[in-house]
Structure formats: structure tokens, C-alpha cells
Amino acid sequence: MDHSDRTRRAGDPERRLRRLEKRLNKSEMRRAELEHLMDGGQAFQRRVIQEVEDAKAEIERLYESLSLEQARTNQLLRSIMPEAVAEELKERGRVRPRRTKSATVMFADFVNFTLHTENMDPVALVRTLDRYYSAFDAIAASHGVEKVKTIGDAYMCVAGNLADVQSSEHAAQMCRAAVDIMKAVADLRSEETNWSIRIGLHSGPISSGVVGSERLSYDIWGDTVNTAARVADATGINEIFLSESTHALLSDDQGTTYHGEVEAKGKGLVRLYQLIT
Template sequence: MNTQPSPGRALDPEKLLRRLEKRLAKSEFRRTELEELMDGSQAFQRRVITDIEAAKAKIEQLYASLEIEQIRTEQLLRSIMPESIAEELKANGKVRPRQVESATVMFTDFVDFTKSTEAMDPVALVGMLDRYYGAFDEISAKHGVEKVKTIGDAYMTVAGDLNDSDEIDHVAATCAAAVEIMDYVSGRLDQTEADEIAGWALRIGIHTGPISTGVVGTKRLSFDIWGDTVNTAARMVSACAPNTILLSAASEKLFDQPHRVEQHGDIQAKGKGTLKAYRLRTS
């Protein structure tokens, strides 16, 4: 609006001043409104940025937790089955059965286990088995031998072309693991401080032949092996004297250190008749 006085009209300074004051007040009000809007917008932006940063941090934390769980899952799989089989399970959700033409199976069991542990505290018993089997696991892995499972006081392993790779000398590897396991147990025959009873005597049976392998179960997966080779290895350990390692004729024939083997004599194997057996020297 034109504030200049019209020609011939006297200027009213007070009126003009009031007009200017009103316009100034209105302008100030609008400026304050605009500043409040800008402050509100900036506060909103800061809240949004804060929320985004918090969400990002949460996602990164969840991702880190997921990576940890994935590593744990992979470690668990590799602890219960050969690596290539674990990789196949991860990739396909299932594992094809395998036929291995030549593998070496080993069984160990403790002498008079049931009788010697009848009165033993169950917690202490599990602790003892955990110490022994933990050591067996380390020894087996050291020699490239796969643990299959434990059944009570029996410990079962297999070695051979299980990972779709170049075949290892599975007989020699199993024999080396057997000797080291026997040495470990023999060194604890008089141990009483950490355990309620002295250590157990051990028997080990070994046999070589064809096996079938696979993963069974859905909620609780289990790697296992089957075949007459498994049964024969079990028969060999049943015929063992305490603190003795017996090889079948098939394993003895493939063992590349004949000077460490001596004839044991024939054994009677349930369901299999008479079998030749050989004793593996531990020293």
C-alpha cells in the first residue's frame, strides 16, 4: 500500500507511524513463525537421522550376531561330519549317500566299563568320558581320522576317501591314531586325583573294507557309516585283550609297517566264524 500522502492532503505522522509499527509487528510475527518452522524442521531432521543411525546400529549388531551364529553352525557341522559332506549339506540341504570302496574303521572300548562305573556318580562319569573322548577327538583329527560317534563307552572312527579328495593312507593313519590313543589311556591307568576311580584299560579293533556313508535324521542330523566292515571292526575289538590293538587280515595286508605287526592267532567272531587277527605293537 502506498504510504505517501495524496496531493493536497496533510501528512499525519502519528498515523503513519502506527501503520509502520503494525507492518513491522506483522513482519516480526511472520519471521518468528518461519524461524519456528525452520527449528521444527531441523529438530525433525535430527530425530530422523538419530532414528536412522540407531536402526543402522541395530542392523549391524544383528548382522554380527548372525555371522557368529553362522560360524558356530559351520563349526558344529564340521564337528559331526567330514568337511565335504558338511559343505554339501549347506549347499543342498541334503547329502547324497556315498559308497567308499576302501576305508578303515576303528572301535575302542573300555574294559569292564559297566562294572567299574556302577557306583560312580553320573556327573563324575560324564566328566571322565568327556576328558577321554576330548583327547581322542584331538588325536583322531591330528591323523586325519574322522570320528563317527560314541556309543556308551565305545568310540568309533573311520578313515578313507570320505572328502572326495585324493585317498589318504587310511590304514597307517588309523594305526597311528590307535597307538597314540592307547598311549594316552595307558598313561592314566593310575590316575586318581582328577577322577573318582583309576583310569580304564582299553581295547582297540581295526578293520579295512568297503563302507556306505550318509547323513540321517532331520531335526538331529547324524553322520553314520554302514556295512560288513563296521561289523567286523566291532568283532575285532570284542576279541581284544586289555590294552591291546588288533588288526584284521585286511588291515594288516595294507599296513605299510609290517615290522610293527605280529600274529595274534585266530579269533571267533560272532556271525562271521574264524578270523585271522594281528596285534599292533605300540612301541
Template sequence: MKIESQKKVIEEEKHKVEEQKRLLQIEKDKTETLLRNIIPESTAEELKTKGRASARAYKTVSVLFTDFVGFTKIAENMKPTDLVNKLDVYFRKFDEIIVKNNLEKIKTIGDAYMCAGGVPVRNNTNPIDAVLAALQIQEYMNTLKSNGLKTGEEFWELRLGINTGEVTAGVIGSERLAYDIWGATVNQAQRMEMMGEPGRVTISGSTFKLIEPYFECTYRGKVKTKSKGLIEMFTVERIKPELSINGEGLYPNERFQQIVNLHLYSSINYYKAERHIIKVLEKGLSPMLHYHSIEHTKDVVRAVERYALLEGVTDEGLFLLKSAATYHDAGFVEIYEKNEPVGARMAEEILPKYGYSDQHIAQIKELIFVTQIPHQPKNKLEQIICDADLDYLGRDDFHEIADRLRRELREHGKINSDRQWDNMQVAFLNMHKYFTPTAIASRQTKKMQNLKEVEERLARNEYKD
């Protein structure tokens, strides 16, 4: 009987110990969860194992700042509890968006919200991730504004800025731990936010260079900063329609990721190659080239990218097309007529420096030569560049661009009257054809309308010469 009583006591003690362990584990889990909510998981693990987390330097980090417009005035007219509750609603939504886009929340200070991509885990996509999150945050805020305007309810507006560059990141303090980032990059991100338009996404030139292939942006000029003098500023309008779900410019589609992978993993450094030839063209093209100007080259590059994406070209063929487009009229820096061989030679001389193989350059040269009139493409890539070269024939700006070509031809002695020019246009538009399904669907109808308008001008015969 005594033995049984002792066993019972032991079992009860054992049960108490196990219950204490269970409760301790619950508290430990709560502590770790709280720690991970305060600082990034990898930093939390370092603190647990080493007792401290050292600061680290990061070369490419994208910092995102937001700030509510007129917050001081808003705060004066709201109860403190209502103000905090509303901020909480907004910041919870921001948290949800940035987590989906692989960003790390850094801190909130009053109504300011700060997050970053590329810390504490380095990655190559953080500029893209930050811009995607920014567009989605502003879409959320603009939707609330739209609803507020309809219902008469109060709405808040948000300024948002992004900058990409070097930072130092780590944990500061020993009593109340805080993960933070420091450096001029952070200050410039805040500057972008301060100078940005409410409801828009404002980015620096350094961020723009890294996200340009995927987003439509508008140049806003230069802004002064304390540490770096003047820096360029851009507004991100949207994801390129061809790279977004339903062409709405807000959420990336499957093609978007394919193009990101192409840029990250291809041996070709297309954007450095493009900047090289653009500088050559800006310096060497004659001001008398009203049509065959740097703007024409950029226009064809944009058109060739659009056609390529819509025609399903998401491999290195896209780089070959865009490279050929940048060189197809480069020969004008040396000679006015039959300049394609010069552009092909320049491509052969320059492109090997940027990861292009002999096979790449051979294809690019073929694409340059196929832009000679009349177009006679033999494959899909050649059809795409031919359609891009004369994309303007089926656009609303046809007459404006055609007039630039008229002026150029007259100044070079190729035509001697405006009536002669319109007769040439009618003959050319009747002879020309688009090749890709995309161009036929999007440009053919407008081209025929443009042709009709030139024919009507000829019929009126109101020429002065």
C-alpha cells in the same frame, strides 16, 4: 530441523538393522560350527547347498573301535556325573589324537568310541593313519595305568580294534542329523576290538596287509565273524624302530613318510611280487633244507630292510634289495649247489608282471649273484645284501641257526662229523667281514664272541663223532 530429525531416525534404524545382521551372523556361525561338529565339513557343505546329503560307497576305509574293559562294573561304583566327566576327559584326548592323524570321529555309544579314516574324503593312507592313532591312544591309556599303579589311583583299560574294507557312509535322519557308516567292515572292526587284549592294538588281516611295511606286528590266529567266517587277527607292537622318532616305535620319523611315498607312488608292486615268490618257495623247497628254508629267506628280507633304512636307502633301491633277498636262494627249488643262476632266471621271468623294468631286473640279478661266497660287493646296495645274508653270524640266535645249517650239510653229505663242522665255522668266521657301518657297529662284537664260543667247544673236544 525436521530434516535433521529424520536423518537421525534413519541412522538409528540403519544401526538397528546392522546390529540385527551382526547378531544373525553370530547365530549362523554358531549353527554352522555345531553342524560341523556333528557331521564332516564336506557333508555339511552338501547339506547347506542341496538340502540333503546322499550316501556314498567307499572301497577302502579303516574303522577304529574302542571300548573300556569292565565298564558295566565301573559304572555301578561311580556317581553318574563323575562317570560322564571321566568319559569326557578320555574322549576329548581321543578326539585330539584322531584329528592329528586325519581320522573322522563317527560317534560314541556309552563307553564305546568309533572313528574312521578314508571318509568322507577318500585317501590312500587311512590304514596307516588309523594304526598310528591307535598306538598313541593306547600309549596314553597305558601311561595313565602306569601312573595309577604307582600312586594307587584307579585306572581304566582299553580294548581297541581296527579293520579296513568297504563301507557305505552318509547322513541319516532329518530331525537330528547324524553321519554314520555301515557294512561288514564296521562289524569286523568291532569284532577285532572285542577279541583284542587290553592295552594293545588289534587289527584284522586286511588292515595288516596295508600297514605291514611300516609296523612290527604279531600274528594272533583267526577269529570267527558273523558275516565273513574266519578272519586273521594281528597285534600291532609298534612302528618299525628305523621308521620312528628315537626308535621308540610311537611317532613316525621323516624316513617313515619317505617309505610311505615309495609304496604309494613307485611303479613297482613289491608286495604282490613278494607274495608270488613266497608261494613258490613254500611249495617247492625241500623239507631237508633246514637252513636254506623259507624262514631263512624271510630273515634275510627283514635284515636287508633294516640295513637299507639305517643306511639311508629310501628310494626304489629298497625294493630292489628286498626283491633280490626273496630270490637269492630261490634256486634251491631246483638245485642244491650253485643255485644263484636259477634264482636270477626266476626273477627275470616273474618280476616284469609286477612293474619291474629291465634295468630293475638287471640290478636285482647282480644283487643275487653277489651273495655267492666269498662276498665281494662293489657298491652300497651289494654291501647291504651281503651283510643281510649273513646277519645271523653276529646275533644271539647264531648257534641255533648254525645248528640248522650243520644238520642240512650232514644230510646232504657235505660234512661227516660235528668236529669237522666246527672247524669249518672257525675258518669261515675268521674269513668273513661285514661291510656296512650299521652291520659293523651292531654285529661285529657279537660275531667275535660267537667265534670264541665255537673255538672253546673245539678245545673241549667233547664230540661223539
């Protein structure tokens, strides 16, 4: 073997080593690139997962906000109309007008309201009215009576209007509510104000429904409503008067006394009875 062959063979391992080193360097570069891609993929995956979690949290917040808004809307509807009417409005988008053959309407009217309140601070006046009307609302609900609305210093409610089965019980319901309202006024009078009240009841047919589009309003109409207001006007201070139609619906053991006939505006002579409290 000559010198050149020995030199060539000695150089072959060196060349192979250099080639292996180059391949190793390329492999290291590719591994680094792969690791970089893997790290980038993992970071991208983490970002996507975080974005999904953030979107889920935002959706949950929106659902919670929507639920709260729906609850406020439902509460607002129940505060301005009977619950059965509010449910019908939500389900159908409208409320069918009702004609009730026999219901009892009550007006509770503060006596000399303007005289007592003309010098009151407006904030104090609203706060005081809120205490009275909140108490009236609770009493009405406890007796199955539906508040219709407040008209200035007058509180109007009805019993029997939404009953599925007509009966004469609505008159007794309203009488019990009227007695409790009179007691509540007496309690508040001794604690805060010197306000007095008169309460009038009348029974008969009424119509009811929801009117308006921008501002919905639940109301009742008919001669029964007008007569109930006239009875309240004729009632004595801190007393409860019933018309003859309401008195006729009560049982014999209901405590009433005949008051006599009074001239009611637009109605002529009306027979009235006083409810003993």
C-alpha cells in the same frame, strides 16, 4: 496553507510510523513463526537421523547375532559329521550317499565300563568321558581320521572314507591314531581313572551318508563296520588288534605280531595281528 492542511500533513508521518510498526510487528511474528518452523524442522531432522542411526545399529546387531548363530550351526554340524559332509549339506541341503571300496574302521572300547562307572556320580562320569573323547577327537583330527560317533563307551572312527583318491594309506593313518589314543588313555589313567581300553581295526568297503530330518545323523554301514566291532571285542586289554585285511595294507616295517585266529561272533574264525605300541 490553512490549519487543516498543516494538521493532515503533520499526521501523515505518524500514520506511516504506525503502519510501519504494524508491518514490523507482523514481520517479527512471521520471523518468530519461521524460526519456530526451522527449529521444528531441525528437531524433526535430528529425530529422523537418530532413528536411522538406531535402525542401522539394530541391523548391525542382528547381523552380528546371525553371524554368531551361523558359526554355532557350522560348529555343531562339524561336530556331528565330517567337514566335507557338513559343507555339502549346507550347499545342497542334502548329502549324497557314498560307497567306498576301501576304508579302515576303528572301535575303541573301554574295558568293564559298567563295572567301573556304576557307582560314579553322573556329573563326574560325563566330565571324565568328555576328557577322554575330547582327547580322541583331537588325535583323530591330527591324523586325518574322521570321528563317526560314540556308542555308549565305544568310540568309532573311519579313515579313507572321504578321500578323493583311493589308497592304502588309510590303514597306516588309523594305526598311528590308535597308538596315540592308547597313549592318551595311559596318561589319563595315571592322572584320574583306572580305565583300560581295547582297540580293534578292520579294513574293507563301507557305505556312508546322513540320515534323519529332525535330528541329522552321519553314519557308516556294512560288514566292515561289524567286523571292526568284532575285532575290538576279541582284543586284549590295553592292546590294539588288526584284522588280516588291515594288516595286508601296511608296509613291511609296520610293527605287528601275528596273534592267531579267534572266533568272532557271526564271522567265524578271524586272523588277528597285534600292533606293537
